[in-house]
Amino acid sequence: MIDPDFDIELKLLLEGVYLKYQQDFRQYSVASMRxxxxxxxxxxxxxxxxxxxDRVLHEPAVFAQMLRYFTVQVSEMFRDPPYFKAIRELVIxxxxTHPTFKIWVAGCSTGEEVWSLAILLDEEGLLERALIYATDIxxxxxxKAGEGxxxxxxxxxxxxxxxAAGGKASLSDYFTIAYDKAIIPQRFKSQVVFSDHSLSTDSVFSEVHFVSxxxxxxxxxxxxxxxxxGLFYDSLSHRGxxxxxxKESLQLTSFADRFKEIAREERLYQRT
Structure with a gap:
């Protein structure tokens, strides 16, 4: 049930967060934000x-904790295996064809997808040619993502x-085990740059060959x-x-005719 008073409070909160912290959640899905x-x-x-x-605007520590509610931080390595299998078969x-290339993982959360891509690239002999930009707000x-x-x-x-994603070895080969934790090795970390970036307010920062x-x-x-x-389109190189x-698609967006579909079920597209 929709509460009109709650929606008014929600608009005021999001406006206040934007003015105070320059983080813009005002165009996020209302139902999800409620x-x-x-x-x-x-x-x-x-x-x-x-x-x-009142607490968010006057206590920066509360705002920092609130980011887990403004955004959804749920991920796992090789999540949706057919997607990674399609990357191996169609993107790789x-x-x-490039001597070096760049990948942008937008909304990287705690890094599981970043390291999945790094492992996949390593198995295909491409990791040393890659630079992965991993961004989140x-x-x-x-x-946590950087720690791996x-x-x-x-x-x-x-x-x-x-x-299920077509892995060629044992995933445990890609971790160091210590203190009941699995740790991504340094040789992977040297190929990744983690950075704060907002899809709501920030602009394109580099030309890349693949955006996930x-x-x-x-x-x-x-x-x-x-x-x-639009940011993804502007950042992608020719044939990027x-x-x-x-559950996402370009079909109803303004950019539907600027990409061609290369894997419908796995939601992979190529810039035209």
Whole structure:
């Protein structure tokens, strides 16, 4: 049930966050934002969203904690294996034609997709030719992504995904195990640059050959989706490729005719 008063408070909160912290969530999906803000009100033991807004605007530490509610930080290595299998079969041959190339993982969360791509590139003998830009708006998520440290109890699921995605070895070969943690080795980390970047407010920062932005656009309204895809289009080189989440599509965006579909089910597109 929609609460008109809550929606007014929500608009005021998002406007306040934009003015105070220059983080723009005003064009995120309203339905999704309602759910997450109600959870945040409970988490911070507030009676109303306005009460939470007061804390967010006057306590920067609260805003930092709120980023986990403004954005969705859910990922796993080789998530949606057919997507990574399609990258191996369709994107890798294109990347192999370049002496060096750049990849942009937009909305990288805590890094699982970044390291999945790094492992895939390594198996195809391309890692040393690659530079991966991994961006997100959540500093804490970026910190965790850069560390590349994951709980051992997650590795079983990661390994199942890896095998289904066409992995050529054992995923455990790509980790160092210490203190009940699985750690990505340094040779992978040297090929990745982590950086704060907002699809809502920031501009293109480099020409890249492949953009992977998965399960991010579903949280945007149509206007912000068009802005984000415009950034991807402008950043992609000639014949550059774009990968989206399995519930996302270019079909209803302003850029539908500027990409050709190369794998419908896996949501892979090529810039025309």
């Amino acid at each position: 759910r997450r803000m109600r959870a945040a009100v409970d988490r911070f033991d507030c009676k109303t969203l306005s009460q939470l807004q 041959p294109e990347l192999q 959540n500093p804490e998520a970026l910190r 440290i994951y709980d051992l109890d997650r590795i079983s699921q990661f390994s199942s995904n890896y095998i 932005c998965r399960n991010v656009l579903i949280y945007f309204n149509r206007e912000l989706q068009n802005r984000a895809i 490729m774009l990968g989206l989440g399995n």
